[in-house]
Amino acid sequence: MRKVPVGPTTAGAGLTGDRVVAAGSAARTLVAVTARALRGDDCGDLGHPGPLSRFTGAPEPVRSAAAARAAGRAALSPGQVADVDAEGVAGWFVDQYPARRWPGAVLGSPHGAAAHLAVALGVPWLPAGFEVAAHWARGAVDRPDAALDHGAALAGRLLAGNARVHVRQVHCPASRGASAGATVSLAVRWRSLPTAYARFLAEGLEPGAPVLLLHDARTWPVRDEGSGHSFQVGCPASGLDPVDFHPDAHALRQVLRSAGGDGARWTPADVTSPAAFAENGVESGFEHDAREWGGRHGHPLHRVVVPQPDALSAATADLYRRWLRRAGKTGDRLVVECGRLLDPWQVLRAGLVPYWCENATRRRVQGVEWWLAGSEPFSSVDVLPEPPGVRSPALAGLPQWLAVAGFGRRRRALDRGSARGYPVTAVPTRRATEVLRNQPYDLPVPPPLRMAEALAALRDAGAHQGLLVS
Template identity: 75%
Template sequence: MRGTRPPLTAAGAGLTGDRIVATGSLARILVGATARALRGADCADLGHAGPVSRFAGTPDPVRRAAAVRSAGRVALTPTQATEVDAERVAQWFADQYPRRRYPGLLLGSPHGAVAHLATALGMPWLPAGFEMLAHWPHGNVDRPDAALDHGAALAGRLLAGNPDLHVRQVHCPASRGVLAGVTVALTGRWRRLPAAYRRFLADRLEPQATILVLRDARTWPVLDAADGHSFQVGCPGSGLDPVDFHPDSPALRQVLRSAGGEPANWAPPEVSTPPGGAEHGVESGFEHGVRDWAAKTGHPVHRLLVPAPEALSVATAELYRGWLRAAGKTGDRLVVECGRLLDPWQVLRAGLVPYWCENAARRCVEQAEWWLAGSEPFSSVDVLPEPPGVRSPALAGLPQWLAVAGFGRRRRALDRASARGYPVTTVPTRRATEVLRAQPYDLPAPAPLRARDALAALRAGGSRHGLLVC
């Protein structure tokens, strides 16, 4: 029976949330950035330099070896996978926010624009899942079948102690490079609303506070490996399509050779059809738990269904522009953030309009270009391209990033530190803070947005891009 299992560790012992949640994972970065913004602080202390930040210009084997050593220091062992407590992770996320009452709460899939939206609304954001990395001894980047076998054993250990989780395993050499051959990436998604989140809702929300549930609606071929464990080869964030992970794909061959793999070994397992939700989706039981709680307490709930990352990025950028102008500011200066390079407090302090690219994939940058081409011009455009640390045919080149900056009428800036060694180096989140601190102040900040005004703006700005607000 659920809820009757004895604790695996003594009270107060075991792994902390900080140790369980993958360092550098997007959900972790967004909670940290949003919590700091709500305290009136920037992200100067957020992020680490990464495994290959000091290896610009070195041969690929040297950089790959450095990445492997770094991953080995932070990945979970099989024994530690047994000690994972998902409830403790939920509490760790919730505890990062200042203890006060809030006018609402955002929950769900990770998306960079949600940190800016939460900051404008004065609301926290809590994820519907979290990413973990676990050791894969004697693994190979070109063996997704072996990754599935190893991941199944780890998932069994995780689920034995956390029956309310669904574990999605992702094997994607295009986005993870050599790390896909030495660690397995597991996303734990809550199938029910965690008790820590229920306490947060009960203790931290003002009466009638609005709850927004963000759902990433992208799909991907998925194998239902076992009860509570699913597996996917590749991911939407790779910038490639599912067909590109077929053994005959030229793009896959290029990716595998770059990561030190052999294309001839690639034999992915069969997947179920039709495609299921991708790794950052929200479990239906999680959302039902939110709605059940809200129905009992009288809190309105709205869903933001995001078909592609640019839909929410565009809507949030246009929301910010209107919000800034309503407060007497120009709304005429844009910052294009990428991946983990963001700082919502510095954006607010400088009166900037934020547009977030999920990563450095060519298609993400193209969407930013299309939006800028059809928008009212900005006087300045600052671009923060996050180097992914891997090589892939799906990545945008620096000339494409420069073209984005070229939409600025007076100022066109591409961060040189991020561009140095692109795409094979890495830079920490705090690099965005360092760049944005150089922007002139534009204080005081506008009064916090009301939820109904934000929802109206999101509908107006996102509907033509497929964003559904209901």
């Protein structure tokens, strides 16, 4: 088994992939949980209570200030941003997987269901980009124009040493709270297949093994002047619409008040494209390069275009249910995961059907409610709501989460540890492992899915959800 290193070292800087990729970011978490599941491990070592745990009951201004300080301390300095090596980060991702021959691979946009799908297929999942958090010394959560100026300078430093990436800056106080005024969030997306990925696939894929590319097709207004750096205010994961980030929007005023900002100071930057792919989209050059590489090496590439996260979550849950039942299991026990609260190995070990909510916004929780309402009933429903650590008018309340659990016929469980202090607490990934370890064993694990079966199931289950499988 390959030993997982701390991370690649950037030449002359000693900067590791572990240090570069933002803690708690989606790509980082999903690679970690997928790699562990493929090794037969759970996620009991992922995440520990952070420094904000002692501020749970503190007044909002105190808690927001503590969150901003913690985010600033963890972020990269401007000098470190210049030392980021995107190719080294790709190497760090692939080095987390065991050295073996794989029957395929899943690449693309971060999505919890992609991790579950990869584990069912017995293949690795690799992201098409990663997130970097950079320090903003004199930042302000209510000044997106200042965030753009600062972020453009940081992006220029990063791009100077990484010509094959695009940097999408996201200023979103609705999803990041006070930390949006202490750090700049940079979504670094590869514009071609990283050399480390190509080498990993060439050495690890079985002959003719297919590659599946997942593409988050959500759009958002963007400012992009063609320099390799683009900027967006807000994001789809906020649960709000672009219009809600207008200075006169009531939702924006609520968000800024909670994050310690002032709506009167909000001056958004002009956009050049009203509908570009949002931060989790896949660069066209990455897809083109992956397809060309697969054609040269005999590995067909299939693409799944995801219009909303709920579509892939529902289709994957339906796929798991059919897969489990074909192996002689009931497929009647559901776990609803959220954000970083997931553990694919424990799901597999217990024979559970997983449904993943991107976050705790009302839209994502409504997605699982609609899916449950149209599905064959489950005998048990366990719900793991990840507290986002911020307040927002777009968030689901605990009663809505309890309504999800209420779909269980015999067992209806909402994790109390996740609900305690919701929505302003922070819960580590290992909380999901602690909860799921209490589920009864349902072994042996079903034989791995074949890619052809998975694609057929996604076409069948996802057609009415808007999934495009090609």
